Amino acid sequence: MDELPVDGDLIRRLRDRDESAFTLVLDRWSPGLRRLARTFVSTDESAAEVVQETWLAVIEGIDRFEGRSSLRTWVYRILTNTAKRRGSRERRVVPISSDDGPTVDPSRFQEDGPFPGHWWEFPPAWPTPEQGVLRHEVQELLTQTLMQLPERQRVVLALRDADGWSSEEVCELLGVTAANQRVLLHRARAFVRGKLEQYYTQEATS
Amino acid sequence: MNDLDCRRFVELVTAFLESALAPEQEQEFVDHLARCDGCDRYLDQIRQTTQALDGLPGEALSPEIRATLLDAFRHRPR
Numbered sequence: 001m002d003e004l005p006v007d008g009d010l011i012r013r014l015r016d017r018d019e020s021a022f023t024l025v026l027d028r029w030s031p032g033l034r035r036l037a038r039t040f041v042s043t044d045e046s047a048a049e050v051v052q053e054t055w056l057a058v059i060e061g062i063d064r065f066e067g068r069s070s071l072r073t074w075v076y077r078i079l080t081n082t083a084k085r086r087g088s089r090e091r092r093v094v095p096i097s098s099d100d101g102p103t104v105d106p107s108r109f110q111e112d113g114p115f116p117g118h119w120w121e122f123p124p125a126w127p128t129p130e131q132g133v134l135r136h137e138v139q140e141l142l143t144q145t146l147m148q149l150p151e152r153q154r155v156v157l158a159l160r161d162a163d164g165w166s167s168e169e170v171c172e173l174l175g176v177t178a179a180n181q182r183v184l185l186h187r188a189r190a191f192v193r194g195k196l197e198q199y200y201t202q203e204a205t206s
Numbered sequence: 207m208n209d210l211d212c213r214r215f216v217e218l219v220t221a222f223l224e225s226a227l228a229p230e231q232e233q234e235f236v237d238h239l240a241r242c243d244g245c246d247r248y249l250d251q252i253r254q255t256t257q258a259l260d261g262l263p264g265e266a267l268s269p270e271i272r273a274t275l276l277d278a279f280r281h282r283p284r
Binding site: 017019022023026027030031032033034035044048051052055056059060102103104106109115116117118119121122123125126138139142143157158161162163164167178179182185186189190192193196197 | 211212213214216217219220221224226242243244245247248251252254255256258259260261262263264265266267268271272274275276278279280282
């Protein structure tokens with residue numbers, strides 16, 4: 001992908017009503033915004049509306065944007081707030097994943113067995129990617145699983161693993177340290193891995 | 207002697223993938239990985255999880271919404 005112009009240029013052009021600049025960011029960021037919005041709200045349509053509302057707020061607010069964060073971070077922050085409001089209105093499932101404790105069920109490891117701290121049984125093998133790891137059903141499962149994560153874990157995971165943000169960018173968006181960001185990412189990944197394990201185990205026995 | 211066990215290993219996976227482990231800890235991690243098929247599989251499954259997330263669709267805007275937004279941009283008050 002081509003590099004976007006630097007923030008200073010972009011912001012100036014957006015304020016000058018340069019349509020080509022707006023088209024650039026609109027087309028570049030909307031897919032990622034939609035994906036993140038979808039983890040807060042229950043339908044694709046709703047996510048599309050959240051993205052639309054976000055861009056309208058960007059258009060309305062760009063003249064007042066002070067540039068204390070990057071432009072992309074500012075846009076994503078508006079999206080997150082908008083999606084959060086919408087998501088709670090839709091009364092979606094309450095997050096069940098927590099922010100502390102082990103990320104793998106402790107009963108999977110030996111306590112007093114011959115090898116304390118080691119697996120009782122190895123995690124079951126998953127089907128190989130050729131067997132369809134990315135089937136539509138799995139994508140839907142992943143989307144639903146993301147919705148069960150606490151908000152900060154969810155945003156970190158969606159941005160890092162789905163959208164390819166750097167840890168620095170995510171730290172800026174959430175105002176967390178690199179170490180904290182890593183903990184959130186790890187907890188989220190471990191939770192999603194566990195859901196995939198459940199899914200593949202059920203598939204194998206059904 | 208190396209005392210990293212599986213229970214501890216699974217908590218270090220992301221730090222390892224982000225190259226955020228201290229050198230001695232990284233060595234312990236790699237040593238354990240070489241000896242334990244269960245943890246080798248666990249690490250691989252975390253990698254597969256991140257790859258599966260990378261495949262999550264992020265759709266472009268519909269032409270209607272895109273046109274609405276371009277119009278709103280064009281006509282915003284000065």
